[in-house]
Amino acid sequence: MEALLRVENLGKRFGGFVALESIDLDVAQGERLGLIGPNGSGKSTLVNCISGTLRNETGTVQFDNRRMDGLPPHQRTRLGLARSFQLPKPFHSMTVAENLHVPLLYTVNARHETHLSNAAIDRRVEELLQQVGLAEKSGRRPRDLTQIEMRKLELARAMAAAPKLLIADEAMAGLSNAEVDDILTLLVKLSEQGITVVLIEHIMRAVMSFSQRLVVLVAGRKLADGPPQDVMRNPEVVRAYLGE
Amino acid sequence: MRTWIFWLVAAAVVAGIFGLTRFVTNDYFFFAGYVVLQYVVMATAWNILGGYTGYVNFGTAGFYALGAYSSVVLHKLFEPPMVVLILAGGLVSGVVGLGMGYLTLRLRGVFFAIATLALAIVLETLITNWDYVGGSRGVYIIRPAAAPFFQGGYIQYLFLVMLILAGMAVCVARSIEHSKLGYGLATIRDDELAAETAGVPTLKLKLIATVLSGALMGMAGAPLPYYITYLDPSSAFNLALAVNSIAMPMVGGTANWIGPVLGAVFLATVQQVATVTISSALNLLFVGVILVSFVVIAPNGIIGWFGRGKRRRQG
Numbered sequence: 001m002e003a004l005l006r007v008e009n010l011g012k013r014f015g016g017f018v019a020l021e022s023i024d025l026d027v028a029q030g031e032r033l034g035l036i037g038p039n040g041s042g043k044s045t046l047v048n049c050i051s052g053t054l055r056n057e058t059g060t061v062q063f064d065n066r067r068m069d070g071l072p073p074h075q076r077t078r079l080g081l082a083r084s085f086q087l088p089k090p091f092h093s094m095t096v097a098e099n100l101h102v103p104l105l106y107t108v109n110a111r112h113e114t115h116l117s118n119a120a121i122d123r124r125v126e127e128l129l130q131q132v133g134l135a136e137k138s139g140r141r142p143r144d145l146t147q148i149e150m151r152k153l154e155l156a157r158a159m160a161a162a163p164k165l166l167i168a169d170e171a172m173a174g175l176s177n178a179e180v181d182d183i184l185t186l187l188v189k190l191s192e193q194g195i196t197v198v199l200i201e202h203i204m205r206a207v208m209s210f211s212q213r214l215v216v217l218v219a220g221r222k223l224a225d226g227p228p229q230d231v232m233r234n235p236e237v238v239r240a241y242l243g244e
Numbered sequence: 245m246r247t248w249i250f251w252l253v254a255a256a257v258v259a260g261i262f263g264l265t266r267f268v269t270n271d272y273f274f275f276a277g278y279v280v281l282q283y284v285v286m287a288t289a290w291n292i293l294g295g296y297t298g299y300v301n302f303g304t305a306g307f308y309a310l311g312a313y314s315s316v317v318l319h320k321l322f323e324p325p326m327v328v329l330i331l332a333g334g335l336v337s338g339v340v341g342l343g344m345g346y347l348t349l350r351l352r353g354v355f356f357a358i359a360t361l362a363l364a365i366v367l368e369t370l371i372t373n374w375d376y377v378g379g380s381r382g383v384y385i386i387r388p389a390a391a392p393f394f395q396g397g398y399i400q401y402l403f404l405v406m407l408i409l410a411g412m413a414v415c416v417a418r419s420i421e422h423s424k425l426g427y428g429l430a431t432i433r434d435d436e437l438a439a440e441t442a443g444v445p446t447l448k449l450k451l452i453a454t455v456l457s458g459a460l461m462g463m464a465g466a467p468l469p470y471y472i473t474y475l476d477p478s479s480a481f482n483l484a485l486a487v488n489s490i491a492m493p494m495v496g497g498t499a500n501w502i503g504p505v506l507g508a509v510f511l512a513t514v515q516q517v518a519t520v521t522i523s524s525a526l527n528l529l530f531v532g533v534i535l536v537s538f539v540v541i542a543p544n545g546i547i548g549w550f551g552r553g554k555r556r557r558q559g
Contacts, residue, residue: 074444091435102444161443
């Protein structure tokens with residue numbers, strides 16, 4: 001399968017601290033990839049470098065056969081690379097529905113092949129809200145939402161950009177078991193629609209059931225990459241998580 | 245309300261106010277009214293960047309003075325009509341806004357505010373040392389003997405000019421508020437990183453906001469030399485102007501176009517009345533006291549009392 005996302009030799013440091021060192025990562029079209037690692041291992045930094053909110057010092061990011069180097073985040077989003085944030089970042093002065101208008105107006109309508117009318121945008125927002133189960137909250141403001149609703153909004157906003165690749169950065173942290181299943185079902189549905197999904201998560205049950213392939217980052221390096229069951233048996237991974 | 249209807253209503257309001265002033269015989273009314281209207285433009289302009297986008301500009305006096313001094317230059321060159329002065333003032337301030345935006349918009353919060361304040365000081369230093377426009381001595385401007393189009397005194401003409409400018413500024417602000425651009429600016433104010441990730445070209449939109457805001461301030465400053473007829477750097481770059489332009493939207497409410505208008509009319513009128521009845525030195529004290537009480541009692545400004553203070557956006 002052809003790689004949709006190709007990260008080569010990517011490195012990032014903050015002052016003297018090496019956050020990421022020569023990371024190579026391929027994500028195939030339509031794949032469901034899990035990315036795990038202890039706290040501070042560089043998962044979010046990697047996402048930030050891929051989505052363009054941080055500049056990587058070395059290496060390249062290639063998406064959909066295009067070099068991403070130097071492209072600002074909004075252009076990457078327009079090319080089909082969407083992400084959600086670990087801590088939800090809703091637009092708090094807008095209603096839930098309006099939050100979803102933004103990527104439709106600024107991303108979907110910025111692509112040459114599409115131009116949605118206002119009515120079409122409204123319909124699409126309605127659809128998305130149905131899909132994530134926030135239809136009843138469409139007129140509310142983010143501060144009225146519960147934690148899980150906030151996560152759903154965060155995901156819905158990333159989905160509204162009609163991405164080819166969705167990176168979900170700890171979309172389930174702090175949620176209850178049932179809520180985790182909710183989000184998982186949602187992500188599986190997206191994957192079935194042909195969207196490539198990279199899931200960053202600490203909840204192993206979720207990662208193991210979702211991922212077709214698992215990548216482990218430890219201290220800024222890629223430690224393992226392969227089928228989930230094999231990776232979990234990898235002695236180095238076990239050592240990184242549990243100590244010797 | 246559709247945008248073109250709003251423009252018609254605004255035009256009608258402008259015409260109505262002007263019609264009413266035809267019954268005013270005291271020229272002082274026009275002197276005071278000019279200042280109030282000028283602040284409507286300034287507060288509205290400030291709010292485009294400060295209220296909609298969330299970037300606090302302390303350099304308003306710089307943009308305003310640029311408009312005034314570009315008028316001085318043009319006046320010395322060939323005395324063009326008022327429209328040309330205003331357009332030129334807007335152009336100069338808009339271009340400087342673009343440059344300033346490009347240099348400073350990667351700063352956030354208080355750092356951006358300091359940078360804009362610094363810009364105003366740099367500009368003031370340049371003007372103070374530029375002999376052609378009078379330098380620190382200032383410059384006398386002899387305005388045309390008669391106003392074009394109508395019989396009233398020149399100050400009435402200036403009043404009308406500022407009235408039209410205020411109407412236009414309000415229309416521009418409202419159009420932005422209800423447009424895709426307004427949406428984009430609001431996302432920047434809420435969370436810039438999330439905005440960028442949602443596909444909003446934040447730098448571009450911030451530059452548009454800075455240019456529009458700066459240009460409107462320049463336009464507000466352009467007629468100033470004809471208004472005071474003697475212009476020196478300390479009056480053009482008056483810090484009180486910057487303070488007022490920030491205080492007015494805060495007092496009125498920054499959420500939509502009507503806030504700055506209410507704030508400007510309220511504060512500027514209080515100042516004008518205080519100047520003639522109590523003491524001109526007390527002006528800024530009033531601004532301070534009112535601003536502090538609003539921050540405490542009505543953080544959403546005057547419009548907050550009417551339930552419109554919540555930021556409201558439409559699709």
